[in-house]
Amino acid sequence: MTPPVLSPSRTASRRRRGATVLTGVVGLTLGVLWIRESAIKYHAGFGAADIHLVADGAAQNSRVPGFFQEFCAHILGPNAGLFGYAMPALEMGLGVGFIAVIIAALADSQWSAVLTRLVAGGSVFTLMTYWLSDQLIWEYPIMVLLSACLLATASSRGT
Template sequence: MIGSRPAGVLTLSLLGAGARVAVGVLWLIEGILKYRAGFGAADIELVAQSTEGNPRVPWFFEPLASFMGMAPGVFGVVMPALEVALGLLLVAGFLTRIAAFLSIGTLMLYWSADQLIAQYPAMVVLSAAVLLLTVSGRFGMDGWLRARRREATEATAATSGLWEA
């Protein structure tokens, strides 16, 4: 029974890493497509206008839509940058759980604005898997940094033990 635990952790780590990289690649595609298409203020204004009087847009989105309408240039730059940043963080496995949480939040924001794209449900499921599988960053920067910290702590403990003896 004890031997199956490492195999289970490895399996969960691989599943989490696969979900993490998959959603990261989807975010990179989203952001790069926006950059290539010249996404900007006009697109944000269109989104803000499309939410007015739309019965599918929840009441709580109205203040954000109003703010988007007042600063479309800012949102036109920030949204593709956010998508690319999420993609890079997730693919690299850096700040994995934070990036997965922000991924879900961003997708919920898009859904609230009635911006429904076919891959968004899959992206939510993949992001949720990354959040639920706490070892999703094991084979990424998070895992590497964790190993370096553990090595440094062990080296410090070993060194301090020598001085005490």
């Protein structure tokens, strides 16, 4: 008995469907993790005092690069109130953005790849700033890896 032969278009369709499912799983995981991060900060009353702790800690930490110490001293610290509000809001926005990536991918939207690049790129950038300030928790490396995978494969998934 000979195995069934799949046509190239059928194989491509299966691969595309598989990529959409994988994008959905990764996007949902990232969305939940970002929303969770934001909710923890909102629930704990995250604000200017927390940003001052990060900025002051970075200024005295030899593991923090000099350029980031300067950023913390001259931008982050003096604007702690703004960043104390903006960071949980940014995290919530990234979580919602990853959910939107899933919806766009399922709807086969022409904006799916663009939205993926925007949200995944924002996620990588945000996580790297956390890493630069030596604010590393167990899920951040996983989130960077998953975000980078979505970012790297965005153009191969279509539009």
